[in-house]
Amino acid sequence: MTDKKTEGKGPINICWLRRDLRLEDNAALYRALKTGKKTLLLFIFDKNILDKLEKDDPRVTFIYQTIEDIKSALQKNKSDLLVKYGKPEQVWPSILKEYQVNTVFANGDYEPYAKERDDGLAEYLSTEGVQFKSFKDQVVFEKDEILKSDQTPYTVFTPYYKQWQAKLNDFYKKPYPTKKYFKNFLETKPLEMPGLKDMGFEKSKLAFPKLNYKSKLADYGKKRDFPADDATTHISLHLRFGTVSIRQLVNDAIDAKASVWLSELAWREFYMMILWHFPYSAFHSFKKRYDNIKWINDEKHFKAWCEGKTGYPIVDAGMRQLNETGFMHNRVRMVVASFLTKHLLTDWRWGEQYFAEKLLDYEMASNVGGWQWAAGSGNDAAPYFRVFNPALQTKKFDPNLKYIKKWVPEVETENYPPPIIEHKFARERALKEYKSALNT
Structure with missing residues (x-):
């Protein structure tokens, strides 16, 4: 293993940041620094993930700005964050050519792609004589x-x-007292990072919530x-x-x-x-009998739901809030999910995927869990015949229409469309289909 930039200084640790974009109270970083070996922080803009996103996806901007903050903090400590762009399986061989690495530290991730990625990396690193250690952190x-x-x-x-x-x-x-060991960061000159445009992205105009x-x-x-x-x-x-x-x-x-x-x-x-x-539940009903449901999947109804034009004010308000801000209030998330799956008999996976594209806080486990809860197919003790009534939800949680009027200003005017489906009819249709599917 020659041609190393760190040659003569001994092998280093690399701590790979993924879903742990902070220096404080970080399990893997603490373990890496505490060994006493010089530690270099790494972040990879993963093409396997980024290639599926829109050019103005605000989450990429949020990550980018956070990475810039971490780089700035490290540079004050005479270190820096190594930032790469590419597919991890292609990036890692180049890193091992550049640095003499003893151990790679990372915090575990539980999503299917992440598990597959980390298993593959551990196997590859072992062939190169490099250890891979994963820790609980999130x-x-x-x-x-x-x-x-x-x-x-x-x-x-x-x-x-x-x-x-x-x-x-x-x-x-x-908490993990990482600051005690900041002296063990690898000293390095400032390292360049790819720009958003270099990776095919535009800076988002969305405002991100503060801590x-x-x-x-x-x-x-x-x-x-x-x-x-x-x-x-x-x-x-x-x-x-x-x-x-x-x-x-x-x-x-x-x-x-x-x-x-x-x-x-x-x-x-x-x-x-x-x-x-139960990794199958990411893409299939947790309660497997619910895969028997014959969804209608009406494209026009789904489009109206996506655009917030269903004629149900609280549903439309939630969808417009999501489309404009990347956020939707949790109570309203339940209402719009119930409406799509029960009123419109649209496959929960359609809604889950739309949320995956739009939500700033998209997290697979919680999103899938929430959608399956709404559809009745998830790990929940409630019966399938729970169908949210949007009018009653409005009366209970937005009685003065303050939330609705913010996002649907034309409500209560002739410009607001009539409901795309009648509530009583939709409820009875959903119960009939669910009952039929679960008895087959």
């Missing part, structure tokens, strides 16, 4: 850490959450269901890309006695655990 509990007494995974949230709470002690909440969630924790349980109040924390984008650690959020929730918000953090882990144990 969740408090992962994989087999929360199991039933018979050592099988939970498939219903409530009993899972009871054990999640019972097991949560100071060990699991303790100012603490002020909303006290009233979260009371106000979270009312979309006009904007009382949710908008933390999901930061959780998705790891600009804040789950341990910090759990500690903040406990300090604020925000029990409902804490349970939402646990829901996220529950869905990640489900995806890990």
Whole structure:
């Protein structure tokens, strides 16, 4: 192994950032620095992922800006972040030619593509005499850490959450003190990074939510269901890309006695655990009988849903909010998902994919879990005949139409279209189809 830029300085560690875009309280980075070996941080703009995105995808801009911030912080420490663009399986051989690497450290990811990518990398690195070490970071509990007494995974949230709470002690909440070991970053001159345009992307004009969630924790349980109040924390984008650690959020929730918000953090882990144990559920019904449903999949109805032109004001408000901001209030997400799958009898995978394209905070496990919950096909104890009534949801959660009028200003005027389907008819049709499918 010759022709190394680090030759004569001894082998180094590389810590590969993916969904953990921060220097503080980072499990893999802590483990890499603590070895005492010089450590170089790496980020790869992954073409396997980027090639499927639109040119103005705002998530790429968010990642890019975060990477710039990390580079700036490292440069103050006489180090830098190595940024590459390409397919990881092609990038890594070039990195090993450039650097003499002892061990690659990374935090684990639980999505199907990530698992396949990391398994392949570990196998490749072993042939090059390089170790690959993966750590738990984006969740408090992962994989087999929360199991039933018979050592099988939970498939219903409530009993899972009871054990999640019972097991949560100071060990699991303790942050990783990475700053103590910043002296072990590899000293290097500033490293160039590819520009957004070099990778075929444009800078997004969307505004990204700031990390100012603490002020909303006290009233979260009371106000979270009312979309006009904007009382949710908008933390999901930061959780998705790891600009804040789950341990910090759990500690903040406990300090604020925000029990409902804490349970939402646990829901996220529950869905990640489900995806890990039941990977088929990413693309098929968790309850396999639900794959018998004969979806109508009307293209015109789906287009009206996507554009927020269904004639159901709360549905249209949610979809327009999503299209314009990359965010949708959680209560409204349930309403629009129920409407697509039950009222329009459109395959939940169509909606899941649309959310995957539009949501800033898109995270496969939670999104699939939420859509299957709405469709009735997921790991939920509720019966399939739960069909949200958009009018009742409006009356309960947006009675003054404040949220609706913000996003659908033409509501209650002759310019607003009539409903594309009648509620009573749609509900009865959905129940009939579900009953027929589940009895076959």
